[in-house]
Amino acid sequence: MDSSRIALNYLRLVYPPVSSFEAEYIASDSEVKAVLEDSNFYMIAKRPQIFFGHPEISSDDTLLTLPLKMTLDTGETVEDCAEINLDELPSSSPHADITLSFDEGHKFFSIHEGSASEVDADRAPLLDWFTTEKLLFDRWRNKPGISGLHHLRKFTNYELLYVGISNENNTGVRLFSGSHEARQRILNNEFAIYGGGRISEEIYLFAFDIEPVSVRTLALTDRLTGHPGGPDFLEKKKVIADAEKAFIDLLGVKYNRTKYENYPKGKDGLHTSGLSGYMYQIAESITLVAENCTFRGDRDLLTGYPTNCANALVIRDELTTVFDPPDSNEGDDCSTD
Template identity: 25%
Template sequence: MSNFMNRKSLLNQLELAYAPLTAYEFAIVKDDKLIERALEKASLYLIGQRPVSTFENVIPDTTVYQLNFEIHQRGNPNILKCKLPFDQEIFGLMQDNVVDVAFNYLDRPIKQEKCPFQNIHGFSLVRHTENGKEFIIWFSPEKLLQNWWKGFIDCEIQGDWKSYIKYKVHYVGKATKQSILKRLTGHSTFQDILSLEAPVTEKQLPANEIVILPFEFQDNLQIQSFGEEADTKDMVASLLGDNYPDQEKIFIDAEKALIKAIRPSYNKELFNSYPISRDGLYNDNYDAISYTFIDPIVLVYEEGEIRGGLTHTGGDTILIINNKEFKLVKHK
């Protein structure tokens, strides 16, 4: 009986380490030190696809010092109406700072002289200082949404924003030995997806539709309960976290679990025998292991979808019971 009482579970919560980046954005920012720092703890990534999103009807409102705009997505009937105030702590503006907004247009050759400005895939805020101009922050539609739902920025957003963050998954990968940036720079599968996938909307470059979603663990929670005859040494070790698997091992296991659940078309190895594995968590003998996504994204694949962020603990759950049973539990 006592043996039955000794149980241990591992609950893993994955969260975006940075906003989803299109292949085009990735090519621009991959040498950026800030992004490199943000992705330090991210060892798992998905390559997905969604229709192009843009900022439309952009009007700087000088009376209240904010940017008014809409976010549109090709083929998505939902339009988001947004207001972004410049005067908020994260932008670090002083009393007399003048702010410029610099736009990156989707069609670069076309200059737009008058507002409202259209067809913008990103904008930067720049402040004037005594030494010239200083970059503050850059936003794509997804980075704005992700910074907003995480509570990093104040922004008024009206409309069905969750319909903008659905991703068809092509590939699941991990980068435990090197950074995601280095891993993807010469990544042949990444290049294959860009070359072979047809755009969702015609006349669009796949580079503006193919996105990289980098993940880190928000939490790995080990829960243990001990029976009456449990060894005190084991209990102390558990309290001190000594018998805890290292992050790299959990990332390796997470990659296998996600690939088995989603079966992405560009993954050559589908880990059909998972949870049995030499380098994952199989030998740690957990009674239960779970993987959930904290962010409100939707991952779409052949068999259905995995929804994240439905509660503060995550959404749909990939569950492994007693090292044998593997299932996706949909959140009610």
Template identity: 30%
Template sequence: MRKSGIYLMHLSYPPISNQEGDWLYNDPNVRDILKRSKLYFIGQREELLFEDVAHPNGPDGVWVFNLKCGAQICGPLALDFGQLDLPDSIQVELGPKCLKIRALPLHADQEPVYWCTPDILLYQHSHGVVHVTGLADTKPLSTFKLHYVGISKKGDSFSRLFDGHVNRSKILSNEGQIKTEARLTDEVMLFMFHIDDISIQTDIGISDIDEAFGGGVDSIEQMTMVADAEKAFANIMKTHYNRESYDSYPKSKDGLWGRGLDSYAFAINEQLIFQTNTCQIAGGELFSEAEPDLIHVSGELVSLISTPRRSDPPKEH
């Protein structure tokens, strides 16, 4: 019986800029959500902004705006406030980086009943939390230069990134802004992931039934998947700030090597594209028209397999 696995990477929280990460670091709700994340990426893209916003008229109004990322302008777009389940009387704060809605009358230290940055709105749209009219494809606004792939062996990704992370500091010290008048802290983006696995068992004969239903492959812990994913992406993407490219991958002491799998693959189950000087990998949704690229491991062979809509052949390493 052949034993395979597919490991899907999901964002534990929407992408945030380095500046937004600093603001949200002590937010207990965000910290609670991110407890699950052990794998993170640091990337860069021109700042994504709301532009040409039209002030909505009340809780059932429609907010009309554009999204601007460098020369890329997407719009006009519309968000119907009726889908947000807002109170009858609201105050709306609009700016290029954030939408905040508060209930009236206002009270001291009152939290918004709804808020989003442009990237949070993209995330919510792609996950079906809200629907933005006119936004057919989020990927043109969600393509990033990938600087670093990392894991947190102790604690969560957020703690790892903001408690003296050397490479985050190096990126902020050494990289230049894509847009000269922008702040680098607004262009550097943080992606915090968790991993879910889909176990697949094929070529099952009568003699394999007991093994198949008894769990022929031992249950694989989150940190084992995370440790292997870090090595897989660093090996394939050749990120500049990863000191190791794990040339012996997929062989490792703390990953999936030796765990009884004949083959396995990693996929980013999000509408994101990451690029380095040598490589590109696109996320997507498994078993849909927007299939993600795969980092595929079979024995000692590691390949980047592009989705059918891309013509590039798999790359072997």
């Protein structure tokens, strides 16, 4: 058996998707800034707005049912319901009052312990909060106490517009806080899908981290070395640089001006790393619709790794391809229910 070395690279979000409109408000939040420091790889995508419907609380005050609604550019309406188990919230008292607070646009709500007057006076402890994107994110991440959304994948289809990396800082500084040229071009050129809505509310920012995993197949004469800096060690900066080129080249991205037509060849990627092959998958339950193909991510509820339904960008020698597993065409059967 010949020895080979394969790198499996998994993309995971460090924070829920954020609309360009919301990014302006969270960019200065110290907790969010700290989370975004873990990301140097990002994407910008587009999707119609989702709105929360009228919530209902069960007669025993234990279950909150929350409708979600989205109108596509075809005029079709997509609707589903999330269920939040209020007993799972970190309440200090099982008999405390629960108050819901919605914003005027019905795209954000918070759950407080206390009366409405205490919420208004900012004296009610915050138990949890949700944007429409955070609720979807928490559901496919299998957060305790959240169920429903059996057709979640219908809400997580995005048109991929841009892929980028931050070499000098991080995604928070480069994309959320800084003056990002491609983000501005997108806001200037894209048309809103939802009538009367801001285009900035339909453009979403994705902050990813990449987990590189090196896998070796050993011949009988090989010696196993796995210490940092040895043959099993991949420099993360090179993985990030290569991932940017892979997604741009194989998927085709509208607002990326540089197309990397010679990929996988390049000085700052993985081409000269001695790998027999490598691939990229998204370990999140989102679908990216790009110019060349539709690329599906999918997350296993137990392990957090991609499922058999996830597509993969596969690079072996000079050959590149988008691997489409048979299971990925099964629709909602592959979603996180």
